[in-house]
Amino acid sequence: MENSLLLDDLDRRILEQLQMDSAITNQELAQRVHASPPTCLRRVRRLHETGVIEKQVAIVNPQKLGNTLTAIIEVTLDVQTAETLRAFEERAVAETAILQCYRVSQGPDFVLIAQVADMPAYHDMAHRAFTSDANVRNVRTFFSIHRGKFDTRTPVTAAAEQKR
Missing domain, CATH: 1.10.10.10 (Winged helix-like DNA-binding domain superfamily/Winged helix DNA-binding domain)
Structure with missing residues (x-):
């Protein structure tokens, strides 16, 4: 904006x-x-x-489509130049199972949210997105066991208050 x-x-x-x-x-x-x-x-x-x-x-219910596994993935790269960060991000966002991709500070280089059918589908996606990339130093994945909240709305009142 x-x-x-x-x-x-x-x-x-x-x-x-x-x-x-x-x-x-x-x-x-x-x-x-x-x-x-x-x-x-x-x-x-x-x-x-x-x-x-x-x-x-x-907004589609992933459960109804058989995508029952949500993975929250931390990725640390070996080399963090602007070019290598951009290259990894481009590969991550091209992967259809990855729904969100964040470059973060203080810890891993990226946090990704992925939605897949099951563990074999996760392993296939992880191999394509991470294992085949020589610059990926570490991948740490958390699997959701319960989703307490999911919302796509952005608070518009907070944005308006910042404008004043």
Whole structure:
């Protein structure tokens, strides 16, 4: 998001509603945020054009697709130059089983979240993504036994408060 873009109360209400259900009609959105449909349409279009809304997606239940194993993976590289970090990140994000990829400080170089069907699928993915990379020094994986919370919403009030 550009630093010069200020979100007003209507923008925040629109973002809150769309993060809960992006499939609602513009008419329904306008009713929920107490604005006219043309105003909502203009605001949503601007939020897309400015990159505040990156994309709209369907959230799929991985259990229903047989992807029952969630892995939280710490990866430490042997050499941490800008080029080697970028190269590893490119390989990680290209791997479809890896849902999230974070470059982190104070500890491993990367933390990854992966979703796979089972342990053999994890081993296949780990071999492709880590074992075949000579620059990977250490991989430490934690397997989720229970998910207490999963949410895709970004708090819009916190972002707005920082703008003031």
